[in-house]
Amino acid sequence: MKAQDIQAIQLLLATPKKIAIIPHRNPDGDAMGSTLALYHFLIKNKHLPVVVSPNEFPDFLAWLPGSETVKIFEKDKANCTKILEEAELIFTLDFNALHRVGEMEHVLAQLTSPFIMIDHHEKPDDYAAYTYSDIGFGSTCEMVHNFISFLGKKFEIDKTIGTCIYTGILTDSGSFRFPKTTGTTHRIIADLIDLGVENTQIPTLLFDNSSYSSLQLLGRALQNMKILEAQKTAYITLTQAELDTFNFKKGDTEGIVNYGLSIKGIVFAAIFIENAAEKIIKISFRSQGNFDVNQFARDHFNGGGHRNAAGGKSEVSMKETLIKFEELVLELKI
Numbered sequence: 398m399k400a401q402d403i404q405a406i407q408l409l410l411a412t413p414k415k416i417a418i419i420p421h422r423n424p425d426g427d428a429m430g431s432t433l434a435l436y437h438f439l440i441k442n443k444h445l446p447v448v449v450s451p452n453e454f455p456d457f458l459a460w461l462p463g464s465e466t467v468k469i470f471e472k473d474k475a476n477c478t479k480i481l482e483e484a485e486l487i488f489t490l491d492f493n494a495l496h497r498v499g500e501m502e503h504v505l506a507q508l509t510s511p512f513i514m515i516d517h518h519e520k521p522d523d524y525a526a527y528t529y530s531d532i533g534f535g536s537t538c539e540m541v542h543n544f545i546s547f548l549g550k551k552f553e554i555d556k557t558i559g560t561c562i563y564t565g566i567l568t569d570s571g572s573f574r575f576p577k578t579t580g581t582t583h584r585i586i587a588d589l590i591d592l593g594v595e596n597t598q599i600p601t602l603l604f605d606n607s608s609y610s611s612l613q614l615l616g617r618a619l620q621n622m623k624i625l626e627a628q629k630t631a632y633i634t635l636t637q638a639e640l641d642t643f644n645f646k647k648g649d650t651e652g653i654v655n656y657g658l659s660i661k662g663i664v665f666a667a668i669f670i671e672n673a674a675e676k677i678i679k680i681s682f683r684s685q686g687n688f689d690v691n692q693f694a695r696d697h698f699n700g701g702g703h704r705n706a707a708g709g710k711s712e713v714s715m716k717e718t719l720i721k722f723e724e725l726v727l728e729l730k731i
């Protein structure tokens with residue numbers, strides 16, 4: 398981050414302020430971890446922060462400290478709009494384009510208070526007065542750790558803030574496996590463990606919370622998997638009818654896309670999930686190595702993300718979406 402930006406932010410944070418902190422729509426562990434870490438840090442510094450999420454977060458994140466204070470825009474638009482309009486400072490974390498907050502975009506676009514972006518996705522938009530954007534980081538949580546350090550307040554990171562930071566680093570790094578996991582990442586994690594962060598309990602809270610029906614849904618997803626062997630590609634589909642059959646709840650499909658990559662020789666994996674209410678097929682893409690799924694999602698499925706993990710959507714039927722996908726994949730040189 399630029400030294401002059403740090404100084405300007407230090408000045409902004411020198412007096413107590415009403416602050417809104419915003420994760421992207423369908424927030425994941427990194428979005429919730431980073432916003433709540435910053436929330437606790439700002440409370441400690443006598444500010445009045447509120448995390449305003451565009452929509453609900455999944456149950457497997459509901460144990461995060463402070464999650465009970467998070468306001469959900471889709472559930473209470475009037476009150477959330479008021480909070481956003483009254484905020485003197487707005488942090489947007491773990492995304493870099495305002496359309497990632499869905500309907501809330503229209504409210505954010507009208508605000509006049511300064512924005513601070515902290516994010517690790519490709520190609521940031523230019524809406525923030527202060528932008529800390531770096532695709533070299535595996536998680537926004539690692540960047541929030543650095544941001545607090547830049548402000549000269551690393552010593553204020555306690556078990557609560559650390560728990561939130563740990564969660565986002567863990568989830569966005571695929572449990573410390575993905576390529577952007579560095580020695581520095583592990584040194585930060587080591588410091589957090591020394592602060593008392595429950596490093597053995599957190600993965601259990603995050604990952605060992607299946608229900609019978611969510612495992613049955615996983616079983617169906619795996620049975621639906623198709624392999625395009627010559628293209629080293631695997632993809633999974635789940636229709637709305639299948640989601641309904643297995644009593645789908647938010648979070649139940651998290652991580653299923655990765656099973657494709659666990660097959661020896663597969664380097665490109667996708668999952669197509671029908672959302673009847675939104676009339677879209679939500680897509681997740683994952684790759685191993687050089688194949689850039691961020692570019693693929695941007696070029697063909699109105700999405701984006703990172704080189705090895707991206708998402709997008711399709712507004713035509715599942716069948717048409719899959720025909721398009723297979724045609725595109727056949728042309729790829731993977």
Ligand code: 5GP
Pocket residue numbers: 421680681682699700701702703706707708709710
């Ligand atoms: P996931 O597949 O886990 O939903 O998302 C993988 C990565 O791609 C995340 O970093 C997420 O923020 C990004 N991503 C997912 N869906 C979209 C989308 O529709 N548009 C953009 N720009 N990024 C997305």
Ligand code: MN
Pocket residue numbers: 427428491517535536537569
């Ligand atoms: Mn992230």
